[in-house]
Amino acid sequence: MTKDLMMNVTPDVTRLTNTLIELIRIQSVNPFDDTPSAGCREQELAEDLLARLHVLGLETGWREVAPGRPNIWGRLKGTGGGPTIMLAAHMDTVGVEGYGDAFEARLVDGKVTGRGSCDMKGAFACYLEVIRMLQASGTELPGDLIIAGISDEEHLLTGSAEMGRSGPHADFGIIGEPSKLAICPSHKGQLGAMIRTYGVATHSSGPENGVNAVEHMGKVIGHLSGLNAELQQNPAPHPLCGTGRFSMNVIRGGAFVSGIPEYCEMEVDRRFLPGEEPEDILEDYRRRLRELKKTLPDLKAEVSGPTLLAPALNVPRDSAIVASLTEAAREVLGREPEFTAFPGGTDAPNLGFPCVICGPGDLAQAHSTDEYIQVHQLLQASSIYLGTVLKMNGLG
Ligand SMILES: [Zn+2]
Structure with missing residues (x-):
């Protein structure tokens, strides 16, 4: 796969938005201190994601953090000699009180609406698109690429704490929390x-x-x-x-x-x-x-x-993942990406390797009763993640 060929691979907008709409319709509200019940089952989303990763030919894994509350992952095996990169996202969402059609995900005016659209099922849709683009182009990565689904981000971060302890581990990671595609290597x-x-x-x-x-x-x-x-x-x-x-x-x-x-x-x-x-x-x-x-x-x-x-997050500015992400974002956005701290806490510091926040969507819509994500940001995010993974593997 040459660099030129790879540059012609673009995300498929219909496939991307349809995937996101399907993910939003699987209700995975964080049960907080209750046991998982209808509407509050991260496991249902976990099973759906695992099936998708399996169909794409990834090696999949699953481990329960608490009853009915798993972490899941899929590994696209590399040919050897490259870094292992994780694209991670949390599977849970916040609640839907006062949000009438929260799970009636729709594509309207260039946006996908619904609870979890930007925080953060949009990231999963992009990660799956990255795998499809790699496969469509026949690209084999030297390093492993892991797609990880984490439970319980919106409450106690028990999912990422468990993943940090028991794996899978990677050399570098990205978490696509909604940052409007700003690169956030730090947070409080x-x-x-x-x-x-x-x-x-x-x-x-x-x-x-x-x-x-x-x-x-x-x-x-x-x-x-x-x-x-x-x-x-x-x-x-x-x-x-x-x-x-x-x-x-x-x-x-x-x-x-x-x-x-x-x-x-x-x-x-x-x-x-x-x-x-x-x-x-x-x-x-x-x-x-x-x-x-x-x-x-x-x-x-x-x-x-x-x-x-x-915990606080502080990935050094000269880390390879920051450099590759910045370069990929610059190419996709056609401008210098914004470089800032993420406003809230995330799973990133729990994972135990340098992991940067950069994702489609705006935190202003997350947790609101009018959550949505712009389709053009989903497309840009998919290309940025693909570009970063290629660069980290010496291919971009
Ligand atoms: Zn989030």
């Missing part, structure tokens, strides 16, 4: 933590006889209220990720109005930069509570966590 991490205050319960006719855990939490909130602004004063921001963030987002305490509450808990969220350690962040909360205790001696407060931990 997310750390959830619980702060608890303990008081002494008593009847509310004599509050002075007890210690009010809810009022103490109010003091904690006041004490931490400047932290978000403080983080944004960081004199050494990350070149792509900028500065960290802090917010106080869930609070529970007290049982009835005539009782002084003995317990209150608050869950706080911290978006941290590559290089920051979750344990240091928890220790910083503890230090701030000790500081508060100096002016509020009967404060009894503790910090625990993580209640949620999504």
